[in-house]
Amino acid sequence: VIQSSGELLEILYKMGCDNDRDPWWWPQSGSFEVIAGAVLTQNTKWQNVEKALANLQNSDTLNLKDIASMPREKLAGLIKPSGFYNTKAKYLQNLCQNIQSGFGDFTSFCEGVSREWLLGQKGLGEESCDAILNYACYREIFVVDRYTHRLLSACGYEFERYEDIQQWAMETIGGYEEVFADMELAQVYARLHGMIVEYAKEDKKFTKIQEWL
DNA sequence: GGCCAGGCACAGC
DNA sequence: GCTGTGCATGGC
Numbered sequence: 001v002i003q004s005s006g007e008l009l010e011i012l013y014k015m016g017c018d019n020d021r022d023p024w025w026w027p028q029s030g031s032f033e034v035i036a037g038a039v040l041t042q043n044t045k046w047q048n049v050e051k052a053l054a055n056l057q058n059s060d061t062l063n064l065k066d067i068a069s070m071p072r073e074k075l076a077g078l079i080k081p082s083g084f085y086n087t088k089a090k091y092l093q094n095l096c097q098n099i100q101s102g103f104g105d106f107t108s109f110c111e112g113v114s115r116e117w118l119l120g121q122k123g124l125g126e127e128s129c130d131a132i133l134n135y136a137c138y139r140e141i142f143v144v145d146r147y148t149h150r151l152l153s154a155c156g157y158e159f160e161r162y163e164d165i166q167q168w169a170m171e172t173i174g175g176y177e178e179v180f181a182d183m184e185l186a187q188v189y190a191r192l193h194g195m196i197v198e199y200a201k202e203d204k205k206f207t208k209i210q211e212w213l
Numbered sequence: 214g215g216c217c218a219g220g221c222a223c224a225g226c
Numbered sequence: 227g228c229t230g231t232g233c234a235t236g237g238c
Contacts (some may be wrong), residue, residue: 026219042220048236049219083235087221125221147218197219 006176008155008209012195013180013188024187025194026135032064032106034136035099038128039092040082051081064106068096091123110137126162134190142169144191147200154206 022029026037033053038050055078056062058112061070063100076089098121103109118129128142144165152159152168173188174181180188200206 037219039220041218043218043233045218045236046222047218051236081235083218084220085235087233091221117237123221127220131219143219147219201219207216 005172006179009173009176009192010179011209012183012192012199016064020040021194024135024190026190029135031136033062035106035132036062036067036092036096038131038136039088039095039123040079042084042088042123042128042131044082044084048081049082055079055081064100067093068100077212085173087123095121095123096156113137115141130166133213134186134193138186138190140186140189142166142173143193144169145193147196148193150200150204151196151209155209168170189192 007113015146024030026034028034028037036053036056037049040052053062057068060079061067061078061151067075070093072089072093075093079085079088079092082088098107099106102117103112113130113133115133118132119126124132130143132150134141144162148165148169152165157168159168160209169192170189173185173192183191186189203209
């Protein structure tokens with residue numbers, strides 16, 4: 001079991017001080033790209049998502065309006081490198097259409113959207129919803145993914161449900177407010193989730209973190 | 214060639 | 227409610 005949650009958080013926080021990255025970790029945070037990325041990255045390496053995003057960018061269609069209105073086959077072709085391209089094309093296009101009809105544009109979407117609305121969209125589960133809320137809309141929500149689950153397991157915790165992990169993470173982070181005093185809470189959540197992902201890519205069993213604790 | 218990647222929907226218990 | 231399966235490409 002983790003000896004000190006604060007120590008773990010500080011380690012992760014320091015790892016996040018990479019000036020080359022988006023300060024919120026997710027590339028192009030605060031923009032529509034996050035929405036597309038959240039769907040495309042499902043069970044897929046980010047490296048392949050980048051190719052799909054680049055295809056959209058190069059055809060000048062990486063925006064709400066064009067994805068909502070282009071032929072689905074065309075969208076599927078553009079996002080092919082990210083895998084599951086038929087289902088993702090359907091989900092992403094449907095989502096963009098619903099955002100347009102429900103909110104109008106990206107800015108209004110971010111102001112007005114709720115977690116419940118997102119969960120009602122096909123193709124968005126809890127992780128994708130929270131990723132959009134935190135990284136696109138800058139809401140105070142911590143994203144839980146496979147890596148977070150694995151990290152806690154490696155440290156001796158036995159969480160099962162998504163919301164249990166999320167609640168634990170947000171309460172724990174809240175208890176170390178002074179450590180992150182120079183950042184907004186939403187950005188702290190964003191950065192820490194990102195660092196868990198980055199760390200896990202290098203050290204899938206979290207052996208280094210376990211050594212430190 | 215097998216395995217996994219920044220999940221989710223849907224069927225069948 | 228929980229578990230299994232399909233979705234599909236690309237890099238190691």
